Every structure is written in structure tokens, then in C-alpha cells.
Amino acid sequence: MEYSFYDFLKLVGSLALFLYGMKIMSEGLQKFAGDRLRNILTAMTTNRVTGVLTGVLITALIQSSSATTVMVVSFVNAGLLTLTQSIGVIMGANIGTTVTAWIISTLGFKVDMAAMSLPLLAVGIPLLFSGKSSRKSIGEFIFGFSFLFMGLSLLKGNAPDLSRNPEMLSFVQNYTDMGYGSIFLFVIIGTILTMVVQASAATMAITLIMCANGWISFELGAALVLGENIGTTITANLAALTGNTQSRRAALAHLVFNIFGVCWVLCVFHPFIEGVSWFVDNVMGTPDPSVAVSFKLSAFHTAFNVCNVLLLIWFVKPIEKTVCMIIPQKAEDEEYHLKYIAGGLLSTSELSILQARKEILVYIDRTHRMFGMVKQLFIMKDGADFNKLFSRIEKYENISDRMELEIARYLNNVLDGRLSSEGKAAVQGMQREVDEIESIGDSCYNLSRTITRKVNSNEPFTEKQEQNLFQMFDLVEQALLNMREVVEHAETQRVSEINKAFNLENEINNYRKQLRDLNLQSVNNKEYDYQTGIYYMDMVNECEKLGDYVVNVVEASSMLRDKKAEFNLQMQQNSD
16 A cells, blocks of 8 residues: 555645634634533533433434544533533543444444535535624534534545555564563554544454454454554544643543553453453354454443443542643633533522632632733733733633623522522622622723733833833732632621722722823823823723722622621521
């Protein structure tokens, strides 16, 4: 078989189309799917068992574990699934792919997703040029979905066709008498083959041919199958290359899951394959040796994945911690997903309030980081890093809007439950907090836009202006830190902390008035031009607005303390 440089370029081009499809699909999901699809997926993956069943179902329907894991990675990248939820679905995908193998072997049925790509593009093109943003997002998702499967199909088609040239692998019969060394060698061969072919089903076909021709035994064929389970993870890891940290972790979790499974099966390899062989010979009753080896390999594949899931389903959290250690969070990577309330309401509304409080603290931390980026943007000069940071602030603004929407919706659902008067007051206070925190995010974004306009106009601030703005930033920073402290200890907050918030607000207001008067004098004295003064005061005024939003959050939080004290007083009076 000849494989030219041109064939290699086609292989790389197929990979490029696959990765581009992954990127477009993920972006389309993030823009459109948002709440609806995330809620559906959340409902389907409420616990590890339902997550596994979801993975089995999806993989059995589309008949590709690679496609399932790729879609899971894209969902994680878009913030529609958490890492924990994705691990369960990936476990199920491993079982689902064995179901597919049995269907193929018994019925000869297989859905060609790539064949649907061109008709899907025809459906997506009018949506892509639609004036409505939601329809445009659907069009982007359809295009990404189509490109992804076209890329997968082309990857398989342009890879060296080893399944039609199995004689290329006949040399392996020279390495079949090395004991456990042969088993390890064939695991490695199976891994490499699947990575090259990009389809575990094709590698399984190669394995069947080798066993049927008598080149290798069922024992070594099983070793190849173990290697195929490791090699099939490469597709998801390739897809994750263009994704964020969480998507790369999800892909790595698939690899860790399969590697661990292979390790423990190798420890009990001979008893395991003997059990499978006995089952096929005595229970299924297949006298034909060529058919028997086919069923034995399929049965081994199924037994391995089912046992692996049954064993590791209890260790989802350790797997998550492992991949988080291997792939640490990068500062520039930001994923949108709710941390505490993604699973819906808890059994009691009162407990749900506690979860919502934790989520609001996450929201505050994210907004605080956004303000930190604004300060960093202010000292940056025009260039690629400046544009990159501004884009990140824009992303934070979109995330802030979505978090406000989902937390507010969650709190509304909590209000519909059975709550005490104190609980209702707490939820109402938190609703106001969320609204004001979103306004803080808006102010941060407005500050970044003003900085961008100033930089693009080539109107630099004077040293004195910069010093004044730094001083204003410091006051706002103190206010934000104090706000978080007040909200975190909403029920036990001290009066001194609340008073500090109001004192900081007064300082910000007074400083704004002082800077406004100085700005008029400086413009009149020609220290800088009028346009520079406009940019300058726009930033000063926006910081003052931000301070107002901060004190509004503190007021909303302090209401809870006052309501709690009032409620306790009433309870005491009633008892008296």
C-alpha cells in the first residue's frame, strides 16, 4: 500500500475540518442552547447512574463512542455540562459502543452520520444568514455539527487503510510467544492502530481478521481490544485542543478511565478471558470457530467496559480531582457553569437558599476578577495583549448576564416552595443582590470600553490623571472586598462592616466631586484638552456608579440581618 505526501496532507486537512467543526459547534451551542439544553442535560445527568445511562443511550443511537465523547467535550466547553456530569456520560459511552458492536455483528446496521452532513448544511445555510440571532446561532451549530462529522469521515477515509491491507500486520505473528510481554506489546499495537485509523470499529475488524487468519490467538486479540479502548480516546482529546480547561479535563477523564480499566484487567487477564471464553462456548453455544472467536472478542469488549464502569462509577470524584491536578486552571480560561445550583432545587427550599447564597458569592468573585482585569487594562498599551484582555472582559460581561438570569430564575423557583417569612425575606434580598451585582459587571465593561476609546484616540492621560484614577480604583477595590465580606456573613454581619461600606461610598462620592472640580480647572488651564477630560470624567463617574451598586448590595444583604433580628424578636415576644 502506497501512502504519499499528498495523502498525508489530506489527512491533516481532514483533521483541520474536524477541529473547526468542533469550534463552530461549541460556539453555536454557547450562543443558543444556553439554558434550555443545559436544563435538559442536567435533568438527564442528575446523578452518576443517570449520566451513565445517558451515555449508553446516546452512543447506541448515533453508534459512535468517539462522536458521543466529542459532543460531551463540546457541551463541557460551552458550559452546558459540568466535569462531573461529563465523566458519567463518558462512562456510559464506553458501554454504548459495545452495544453498537453487537448490533453491527447481528444485524449489520450502522448509521452513517457523515452522509447526513450535506443535507444538514442545506438546512443550515438560510439560518446562518438569518437576521435573528437565535436562528443564526442554530445555523452555526448545524454547520459545526456537519463539519465535525465530515471531518471524522474524512479522517477515516484518508487514514492508511489497514483494514483492507491486513497483510501489512502479518509480521506480528513473530511476537506471539513472549508470554505477558506479547500481551503488553499487543495492547500498545491496538492503541496505535486505533489512533491512526480513528475508529475503534475498524480496528476491531482488523483484530477479527487477524484472529480468523490464525495470525494471533484470542488471548492476543483481547489484548488488542484493550489497546483499542485506549486509542479511541484520542478523538475526544483532539477535539478538546480548541476548547477550554474544563473540556480538556473531560477528554483526559476519558483517557484516565480507560487506562485504569486496562491496568486492572491486565492484572486478572487470564481468568477474565477464560471466563468470557467459557460463557461463549457453553452459554451462547457457537460451534463454528471463526464465529466463536468473533463473539468472544465482542463479549470480552462488553464485559470489560461493563465491569470497568461498575467498578469506577463510585470513584467519579477521585477521577475529577486527578484530571484537575494534571490540567490546572489557567488564568485566561473561563468557563460558564453554575457551581452550586446546577442540579436544580434541593429537597427543601431552606437548603436551596444556602446553595443560592454560595452561588452569589461565586458571582461576586467573578465580578471582582472582572474589575481586576479593568485595572490591568488601564495600564496596558495598545497591542495584541490589550485586545485579548478586552475580549476577555467582554466574555465576562456575557457570563455575568447569564449568571444573573439563572440565579434569579432559581430564586424565583425557591420562592414558589414552602418558605418561612424569614426565608422569603432572605430570597427577596438575594434577588436584589443579584441584580446589583450584574450592574457592577456592566460598570466594569463600561470602564473597559472607555479605556479602549481613549487608547484608540491616542489621547494619553497626564501623570496626575492616572494617579487620581488609581486612587479611585483603590477605593472601589476596598468597597468590593468589604461587600463580599458583608454578603458572606449576611446572617451574622457586624454593624461595623456595614458602616464601613457606607463610609467608603461617601469617600468615593466626595472624591468624585473633588476630581470633577479639578478637571474643570485643568481644562481651563490647558493642562490637557477637552476630549481627554471627557474620557477622564467618564471613568471617574463610572467608578462612582460602581460604588453605588456596591452599597446597594450591602443594603440588600443587611436587610436580611435586620429581618432576622426582627423575626427573632417576634418569636421571643410570642413565647413570652
